[in-house]
Amino acid sequence: METIAIIGGGFCGTMAAVNLARLASRPIRIVLINCARPVARGVAYGTSRPEHLLNVAARNMSAVPDHADHFVDWLRTRVDYSDIPDPQLREMFVPRRVYGDYLRSLLFNYLSPIDRHCPAQIELIEDEAIDIEPSPDGPVTVLLKSGEPIVANRVLLATGNQNPTPFLTNGKPLSHPAYFADPWQDWHSHLPVENANIIVLGTGLTMVDVFLTLTNLNWRGKLIAVSRNGKLPQSHFRGIDYPDFLPAEPEKLGLKKLVKLLEHHCAQLRRLGANPGIVVDRLRPHTQRIWQNFTAQEKREFLTKYATRWNVVRHRVAQPVHQLLTEAITDGNVQIVRGSIEQIAPDAGRLRVTIHENSGKTSHLEGALVINCTGPCAGLSETDIPLFKNLLKRGLIHTDELDMGIDVAPNFAVQDVSGNKSDVMFGIGPLMKGSLWETTAVPELRGQALRAAEILVDAAGVSAEQDYRMSVEQEHVLEYCI
Ligand SMILES: Cc1cc2nc3c(=O)[nH]c(=O)nc-3n(C[C@H](O)[C@H](O)[C@H](O)COP(=O)(O)OP(=O)(O)OC[C@H]3O[C@@H](n4cnc5c(N)ncnc54)[C@H](O)[C@@H]3O)c2cc1C
Structure with missing residues (x-):
C-alpha cells in the first residue's frame, strides 16, 4: 500500500488529506504530521477567542471547491446558527474558532470513520518533521523530531507561513x-x-x-x-456597478501599464464616491497569472512600491x-x-x-x-526551521527568485536546486507565495488542496473512476467570488 505523508496539519494539509481520502478508491495510507499549532485549525483557526472573526463572509468559506455552500450548510447543523435566515447567514463573519471546528469535524470523519469500508483512513502524528532523506529509486524517509521515521512514497509540504521575524x-x-x-x-x-x-x-x-x-x-x-x-x-464594503475595465489578457500589460490603468480607475471611483478597492476585487481572478508574467524586476518593484497598499486594500x-x-x-x-x-x-x-x-x-x-504582530518572516534562505534548513542543505528544494518561499512547478512538484521537478515531493499554500503571490486565503487554498490530492491519488494509482474534479468554470467562480 502506498503511503502519502503530509507535513503540516493546518488548513492546507488537513484539506489535502481529506480530499485524498475522498478521492481514493483503494487502500492508501495517509499520514498527517503536525506540530506546534492545533491540528486542522492551524494558526488562523486555532484561536479560542470568540471575538476573532473570519475576514471572509461565510458564503465563500467552503473548504471544498466542489460544494460551494458546504460551510454554510455545516453552520446550519449547529444550534447557534440554525435559525438565522439564509441571506443573513451567508454574509456573516463568524468566529474563526467555529471555522476551526468545521475543519476539525471534516478531518474527524476520516480519522475515526464510522464507515468501515472507507478505503482511506488518515493517521495523525503529532511531531515535527525535521528532514527528508531521499533514496535513489523509491520511497523517501521523513525524519521526525521524536518519533519513528516514516517511509513515504510521496510527501506533501503544507507547512504554512514562517513565524514572525524575531526582534x-x-x-x-x-x-x-x-x-x-x-x-x-x-x-x-x-x-x-x-x-x-x-x-x-x-x-x-x-x-x-x-x-x-x-x-x-x-x-x-x-x-x-x-x-x-x-x-x-x-473595511469590507458594498460594490457598485462599474464597467469591466481590464483588457482580455491583463497579464500581458506588465507592471507599468497595469499601475497606470489601476490608478486611473481608482481616481474615477473616488470621483464617483465609491471605494477604489473595487479595482483590487476585479483584478483578483487574474492576480496569479499577472504575477507569473511579471519579470523578476517587476516583482521586486511591486514589492517595494505597491505591496503595502495592495495588502491594506486586499485584506479587509x-x-x-x-x-x-x-x-x-x-x-x-x-x-x-x-x-x-x-x-x-x-x-x-x-x-x-x-x-x-x-x-x-x-x-x-x-x-x-x-x-x-509584524506578520510572518518573509525570507526562506535564512530560515531557522530545521526541515527547511535540511532540505536546502540537501539541495532538494530551493528558494524562489524572491526568497519568499520555495520553487514549486504548476503541478505542485517541488523543484530542486538544479530546477528538476520532483516526482516525490510536492508543496502547497503560503510556501508558494513567491511563485503565485496570491496564495493566502481559503478561496485559493481549497482549490490547491483538492488539485494536489488529485495529482497524488493519480500518482498512487488509486483514483476513483468518478471523482470531484471541477470544470474550469466552476473553479473560476468558486475561487474568486469574494
Ligand atoms: C490570523 C489569521 C486569520 C485568517 N483569517 C482568514 C479568513 O478569515 N479567511 C480566509 O480565507 N483566510 C484567512 N486567513 C488565511 C488562511 O486561511 C490561512 O493562512 C491558512 O489557514 C493557511 O493554512 P496552512 O495550512 O497553509 O498553514 P497553517 O495554518 O500555518 O498550518 C501549518 C501547520 O503545519 C505545522 N507545521 C509546520 N512545519 C511543520 C513541521 N516541520 N512538522 C510538523 N508540522 C509542521 C504548523 O505548526 C501548523 O500547524 C487567515 C490567516 C491568519 C494568520
Whole structure:
C-alpha cells in the first residue's frame, strides 16, 4: 500500500488529506504530521477567542471547491446558527474558532470513520518533521523530531507561513516577560494595570485581533500600534456597478501599464464616491497569472512600491470591527504611530520602545506588554526551521527568485536546486507565495488542496473512476467570488 505523508496539519494539509481520502478508491495510507499549532485549525483557526472573526463572509468559506455552500450548510447543523435566515447567514463573519471546528469535524470523519469500508483512513502524528532523506529509486524517509521515521512514497509540504521575524537585541532574539514574540501566545492572561500601555508592533489584521481581545476583556488602558506605514486594514464594503475595465489578457500589460490603468480607475471611483478597492476585487481572478508574467524586476518593484497598499486594500475586516477600531482611535484609546522600531530595551518590569518616526523625530514609549504582530518572516534562505534548513542543505528544494518561499512547478512538484521537478515531493499554500503571490486565503487554498490530492491519488494509482474534479468554470467562480 502506498503511503502519502503530509507535513503540516493546518488548513492546507488537513484539506489535502481529506480530499485524498475522498478521492481514493483503494487502500492508501495517509499520514498527517503536525506540530506546534492545533491540528486542522492551524494558526488562523486555532484561536479560542470568540471575538476573532473570519475576514471572509461565510458564503465563500467552503473548504471544498466542489460544494460551494458546504460551510454554510455545516453552520446550519449547529444550534447557534440554525435559525438565522439564509441571506443573513451567508454574509456573516463568524468566529474563526467555529471555522476551526468545521475543519476539525471534516478531518474527524476520516480519522475515526464510522464507515468501515472507507478505503482511506488518515493517521495523525503529532511531531515535527525535521528532514527528508531521499533514496535513489523509491520511497523517501521523513525524519521526525521524536518519533519513528516514516517511509513515504510521496510527501506533501503544507507547512504554512514562517513565524514572525524575531526582534533582535545585541544580536539575540529579544526575551523578556513583557514581550510576546508570538501574537497567538496567551498574552491576555498577563494584562497590565489600566494606566499602562500595550504596544503592538504592526498595524495589520493581527493588531486588530489584539485590539478586539482587549475590547472584549474590557481592558481600558491604551493600545499603541506602530508600523512604518501606519495603515490599517480597510473595511469590507458594498460594490457598485462599474464597467469591466481590464483588457482580455491583463497579464500581458506588465507592471507599468497595469499601475497606470489601476490608478486611473481608482481616481474615477473616488470621483464617483465609491471605494477604489473595487479595482483590487476585479483584478483578483487574474492576480496569479499577472504575477507569473511579471519579470523578476517587476516583482521586486511591486514589492517595494505597491505591496503595502495592495495588502491594506486586499485584506479587509468586517465593517462593525472597522467601526469599533475607528471609534477607539477617535476616543484616544488606540494610537497609531508611523515609524520604525529602533530598539526595545528592558526598563524594570516593562519595555522601552524607541521609534524613529516618519516625521524624523525619535520617540520613546513605555510598554507594560509588547506584542509582535509584524506578520510572518518573509525570507526562506535564512530560515531557522530545521526541515527547511535540511532540505536546502540537501539541495532538494530551493528558494524562489524572491526568497519568499520555495520553487514549486504548476503541478505542485517541488523543484530542486538544479530546477528538476520532483516526482516525490510536492508543496502547497503560503510556501508558494513567491511563485503565485496570491496564495493566502481559503478561496485559493481549497482549490490547491483538492488539485494536489488529485495529482497524488493519480500518482498512487488509486483514483476513483468518478471523482470531484471541477470544470474550469466552476473553479473560476468558486475561487474568486469574494
Ligand atoms: C490570523 C489569521 C486569520 C485568517 N483569517 C482568514 C479568513 O478569515 N479567511 C480566509 O480565507 N483566510 C484567512 N486567513 C488565511 C488562511 O486561511 C490561512 O493562512 C491558512 O489557514 C493557511 O493554512 P496552512 O495550512 O497553509 O498553514 P497553517 O495554518 O500555518 O498550518 C501549518 C501547520 O503545519 C505545522 N507545521 C509546520 N512545519 C511543520 C513541521 N516541520 N512538522 C510538523 N508540522 C509542521 C504548523 O505548526 C501548523 O500547524 C487567515 C490567516 C491568519 C494568520
